[in-house]
Amino acid sequence: MAQTFGWTGKILRVDLTNGKVSIDDTMKYKDFIGGEGIGYKILWDEVPAGTHPYDPENKLIFGAGPLCGSGVPCSGRTTIVSLLPTSSHHGAGSSHMGGYFSVEMKYAGWDAIVLEGKAPKPVWIRIEDDKVKIEDARWLWGKGIFDTMAMIDSQMGKEAQVAAIGPAGENQLNMAVIRTGTSHSAGGHGGILGAKNVKAVAVKGTGSVKVAADRSKLMELDKYMMSIIGANNQMVVPSSPQPWAEFSDKGSRWTGRPGLYWGAANPPVETGTCDPHDMQSVGFRTMKAVFDLGAGAEKYTVRMGGCAHCPIRCHSQLKVPQLEKYGMDPFVSNTCVGWSGPRGVMYNGIKEFDGNGEDSSIVGNAIGTTMVDDLGVWCNYGQIGRDVKYLYTKGIFKKVLPAEEYASIPWDKLEKGDATFLIDFYDRVAHKKGEIWHIADGSAWFAQRWGLGDEYWDYKDNKLWTRGGYPVHHSNEAGAQVGALISCLTNRDSQNHSHMNFIGSKLPIAIQKEIAGEIFGSPDALDAPMDYTKMNEYKARFIKYAVVRGRLHDSLTLCNWMWPMAVSPLKERKYRGDTSLESQFFSAVTGVAKTEAELDKDAERVVTLLRALTVRSMGTVDMRNTHDAMNKWIYTPDKKDGKEIAQFTKGTIQMEKSDLDLGLGMVYKQFGWDEKTGAPTKAALEAVGLKDVAEELGAKGLLPA
Amino acid sequence: MSESKENEEGLLGSTSSRRDFLRIAGTGIAGAFVTLTLGCATMVRTQDGKNLKVWATPSGAMVQDPNLCVGCRRCEAACTVRNDGKASAYVARVKISRNLNYGVEGVSSAYALADGQHGNFRIVAQTCRQCAQPKCGDACPAGAIKADKKTGARIVDARRCVGCGACQDACPWHIATLDPETRVSTKCSLCDGDPTCAKACPTGSIKFYTWEEAEKLLWGADATSGASAVSGATA
Numbered sequence: 022m023a024q025t026f027g028w029t030g031k032i033l034r035v036d037l038t039n040g041k042v043s044i045d046d047t048m049k050y051k052d053f054i055g056g057e058g059i060g061y062k063i064l065w066d067e068v069p070a071g072t073h074p075y076d077p078e079n080k081l082i083f084g085a086g087p088l089c090g091s092g093v094p095c096s097g098r099t100t101i102v103s104l105l106p107t108s109s110h111h112g113a114g115s116s117h118m119g120g121y122f123s124v125e126m127k128y129a130g131w132d133a134i135v136l137e138g139k140a141p142k143p144v145w146i147r148i149e150d151d152k153v154k155i156e157d158a159r160w161l162w163g164k165g166i167f168d169t170m171a172m173i174d175s176q177m178g179k180e181a182q183v184a185a186i187g188p189a190g191e192n193q194l195n196m197a198v199i200r201t202g203t204s205h206s207a208g209g210h211g212g213i214l215g216a217k218n219v220k221a222v223a224v225k226g227t228g229s230v231k232v233a234a235d236r237s238k239l240m241e242l243d244k245y246m247m248s249i250i251g252a253n254n255q256m257v258v259p260s261s262p263q264p265w266a267e268f269s270d271k272g273s274r275w276t277g278r279p280g281l282y283w284g285a286a287n288p289p290v291e292t293g294t295c296d297p298h299d300m301q302s303v304g305f306r307t308m309k310a311v312f313d314l315g316a317g318a319e320k321y322t323v324r325m326g327g328c329a330h331c332p333i334r335c336h337s338q339l340k341v342p343q344l345e346k347y348g349m350d351p352f353v354s355n356t357c358v359g360w361s362g363p364r365g366v367m368y369n370g371i372k373e374f375d376g377n378g379e380d381s382s383i384v385g386n387a388i389g390t391t392m393v394d395d396l397g398v399w400c401n402y403g404q405i406g407r408d409v410k411y412l413y414t415k416g417i418f419k420k421v422l423p424a425e426e427y428a429s430i431p432w433d434k435l436e437k438g439d440a441t442f443l444i445d446f447y448d449r450v451a452h453k454k455g456e457i458w459h460i461a462d463g464s465a466w467f468a469q470r471w472g473l474g475d476e477y478w479d480y481k482d483n484k485l486w487t488r489g490g491y492p493v494h495h496s497n498e499a500g501a502q503v504g505a506l507i508s509c510l511t512n513r514d515s516q517n518h519s520h521m522n523f524i525g526s527k528l529p530i531a532i533q534k535e536i537a538g539e540i541f542g543s544p545d546a547l548d549a550p551m552d553y554t555k556m557n558e559y560k561a562r563f564i565k566y567a568v569v570r571g572r573l574h575d576s577l578t579l580c581n582w583m584w585p586m587a588v589s590p591l592k593e594r595k596y597r598g599d600t601s602l603e604s605q606f607f608s609a610v611t612g613v614a615k616t617e618a619e620l621d622k623d624a625e626r627v628v629t630l631l632r633a634l635t636v637r638s639m640g641t642v643d644m645r646n647t648h649d650a651m652n653k654w655i656y657t658p659d660k661k662d663g664k665e666i667a668q669f670t671k672g673t674i675q676m677e678k679s680d681l682d683l684g685l686g687m688v689y690k691q692f693g694w695d696e697k698t699g700a701p702t703k704a705a706l707e708a709v710g711l712k713d714v715a716e717e718l719g720a721k722g723l724l725p726a
Numbered sequence: 727m728s729e730s731k732e733n734e735e736g737l738l739g740s741t742s743s744r745r746d747f748l749r750i751a752g753t754g755i756a757g758a759f760v761t762l763t764l765g766c767a768t769m770v771r772t773q774d775g776k777n778l779k780v781w782a783t784p785s786g787a788m789v790q791d792p793n794l795c796v797g798c799r800r801c802e803a804a805c806t807v808r809n810d811g812k813a814s815a816y817v818a819r820v821k822i823s824r825n826l827n828y829g830v831e832g833v834s835s836a837y838a839l840a841d842g843q844h845g846n847f848r849i850v851a852q853t854c855r856q857c858a859q860p861k862c863g864d865a866c867p868a869g870a871i872k873a874d875k876k877t878g879a880r881i882v883d884a885r886r887c888v889g890c891g892a893c894q895d896a897c898p899w900h901i902a903t904l905d906p907e908t909r910v911s912t913k914c915s916l917c918d919g920d921p922t923c924a925k926a927c928p929t930g931s932i933k934f935y936t937w938e939e940a941e942k943l944l945w946g947a948d949a950t951s952g953a954s955a956v957s958g959a960t961a
Binding site (some may be wrong): 128171174202327352 | 793794795796797798799800803804806807808810811812813814815816817823824825826827828832833837838839842843844845846847848906907922925926927928929930
């Protein structure tokens with residue numbers, strides 16, 4: 022194979038059915054960039070419509086992109102692609118892990134690992150550079166993820182990076198994760214590894230990612246990028262007034278400040294002023310422990326952790342000694358919904374329990390996170406908590422669970438806010454005990470099983486976006502129609518932050534609108550929070566940009582929780598970022614010169630391919646009235662004192678049906694898809710180089726008229 | 727970083743390891759004619775006829791603070807991009823990755839409480855100590871490791887390296903690393919006095935220290951990881 026830069030040039034294929042290992046050429050997939058793009062292309066070419074996610078015919082791809090491993094800021098993520106067991110039509114989708122796995126995979130010489138077939142008995146896969154072995158997992162099967170990793174590393178060496186499933190994945194729970202490192206979980210694909218009898222994939226690499234450009238060029242770009250980068254979610258305004266800052270916003274994740282410490286470090290470390298011009302304090306900006314868990318978390322914080330090659334540390338790493346009371350180790354780490362999702366089951370909140378006093382909430386969060394991270398349960402972006410609340414408080418559990426089982430569940434703890442409920446609950450779920458575990462089938466499936474109808478889907482507090490079975494994730498609360506319509510285009514929660522990182526930058530709305538005008542053609546692309554206007558052309562452009570960049574980042578692989586760099590913390594730049602940075606890094610690392618527009622076009626190909634996969638798996642062109650149909654609560658007006666609050670008045674984020682319908686058409690048009698059905702047309706497919714896809718869809722009668 | 731006073735003092739400096747070296751080698755060297763050229767290793771012939779390499783003192787060394795390190799490994803990537811035109815963890819001169827999961831000691835049944843990301847989160851790097859009497863340099867059969875004229879860092883002359891790996895084996899911490907792709911050894915060169923790793927670090931965890939400071943930090947409290955002396959305690 023020819024010398025490649027950025028890409029290693031090789032894809033590892035492991036046929037589990039017959040134990041055969043082979044090498045594929047990455048460059049035949051280069052039009053799909055890497056990571057997620059390559060994954061979708063392999064699904065399109067090799068996994069027929071109608072395949073069940075747990076069938077041996079399904080494939081699972083661990084993907085990295087050309088920038089992963091090169092040291093580009095925030096490039097440590099792994100994109101996993103396969104069919105989604107939680108999806109009502111088993112659509113294709115991606116799950117993502119941070120940590121160090123994909124970087125190790127690149128250094129071992131692989132851009133992707135494709136798992137095919139099904140092993141006859143439990144195995145794990147050992148990859149040491151170009152040496153690949155399928156190992157017996159007899160001793161690992163049934164173990165939690167923490168011990169699994171230690172057992173594998175004791176064989177492979179301490180530096181090996183492991184991606185593994187817990188009992189939840191082994192038991193083929195739809196809501197199971199694949200986890201790497203101490204706290205990085207990819208939600209939704211754990212059960213597929215279980216179905217393939219694969220406990221873990223472990224990698225050790227002594228190689229490298231080659232850089233095409235002159236080394237000083239890449240170092241200069243890094244320096245430039247480091248001046249533009251903000252805090253977690255690209256928030257560029259600090260949460261408290263700082264000597265260097267013109268603005269501050271209490272809701273910002275830029276929480277570092279004088280007097281705030283990593284309190285459990287020894288000696289404690291002050292996060293400090295974090296002037297954006299000081300490259301050696303960037304890692305202190307995001308003091309996520311207090312943001313996620315409250316001020317009381319400061320004293321438990323050992324440090325902030327995160328992913329390879331990312332200067333923004335968003336994973337709080339805590340020492341919570343109280344965990345030892347519950348037989349757990351005191352060290353626990355996670356971020357965002359990694360905390361709030363698992364503990365969300367405590368719908369009544371966590372009150373004082375077990376003498377844990379005012380820190381009960383932190384202890385409770387730590388219990389929840391430790392449980393799901395060891396067992397490998399996925400929260401479906403917080404849905405599991407909302408579902409427990411609905412099913413319990415509406416009396417549905419009482420109806421559908423056998424009486425004996427119902428009586429055995431410590432509901433009193435749930436009501437009292439005693440977080441030890443989580444230990445009992447996740448044990449039942451992960452080990453498929455009784456009937457209650459079916460909650461982890463995901464909404465689309467237990468709604469059928471337990472006979473839940475419109476009332477469940479249309480109930481506002483359930484926050485379910487479509488009947489596909491996934492919830493909001495920066496949806497109508499994030500930029501009105503922008504977040505709302507982005508949420509319609511995937512087969513799971515949209516996980517899109519390209520819009521959120523811009524909307525949530527915490528810059529004053531006037532500046533944000535100016536920047537929106539420069540990028541999307543008009544300040545009207547962006548509404549002020551809780552002060553929405555009707556759909557317009559510029560919002561549609563914003564949506565296209567956000568969706569395209571989401572796929573771009575998951576293909577490159579860059580972290581979409583940080584990228585793109587539309588804004589900066591620098592007054593001297595008038596807070597402007599640089600949306601061409603992805604293409605600048607791409608060109609420098611790979612040596613394939615691409616402009617911002619050209620790289621976006623490649624990512625649009627990936628967007629369109631995912632759409633084609635969805636059309637094919639649903640067997641209809643009518644995306645608008647099936648896949649993209651939003652649940653009613655989204656466009657039902659709120660009420661105050663018995664009176665409806667009209668949409669598009671200040672203070673409400675409720676959408677309007679006709680406006681969303683109009684918006685869908687405008688988004689379809691942005692991509693050149695059929696405005697009536699939302700399916701890609703022959704012309705649209707051909708315009709992004711997917712002629713073969715158009716031919717197959719045509720043959721199946723799945724092209725719009 | 728400029729050439730320091732210590733550098734000029736060379737072997738006659740007063741820090742402990744240099745004293746130790748002179749004590750150990752003392753009788754052998756007595757009477758031999760020793761010339762020291764700044765920035766070079768000089769061969770001296772002892773009374774009993776052995777050749778001994780005497781090394782100029784480096785200006786200092788890189789030391790990481792495990793209490794501040796966040797494990798992002800930007801130092802490793804920056805190091806290898808600058809020095810090799812590629813990004814790699816294995817050949818990076820700053821060794822973070824190898825200790826990231828379980829600390830220096832590696833996996834144990836008590837991993838959940840031990841160093842590393844799978845334990846107490848403490849991240850202990852290993853950096854080149856630019857030893858007074860570097861085992862890597864002494865072991866090199868090709869004379870490819872020498873003291874840099876400007877910084878005194880023990881550097882690999884890629885043209886002379888034969889790729890035997892003797893330096894890697896000889897270093898008690900295996901810092902010198904044979905690059906499996908080029909078959910040439912790599913080790914910390916202090917980047918001509920402007921260490922790239924330090925500039926890439928987002929928390930100021932890794933820094934350049936003068937020889938005397940570095941010696942205290944690296945040899946003072948904990949001869950295995952050394953660096954715990956920076957913060958003075960463990961997490």
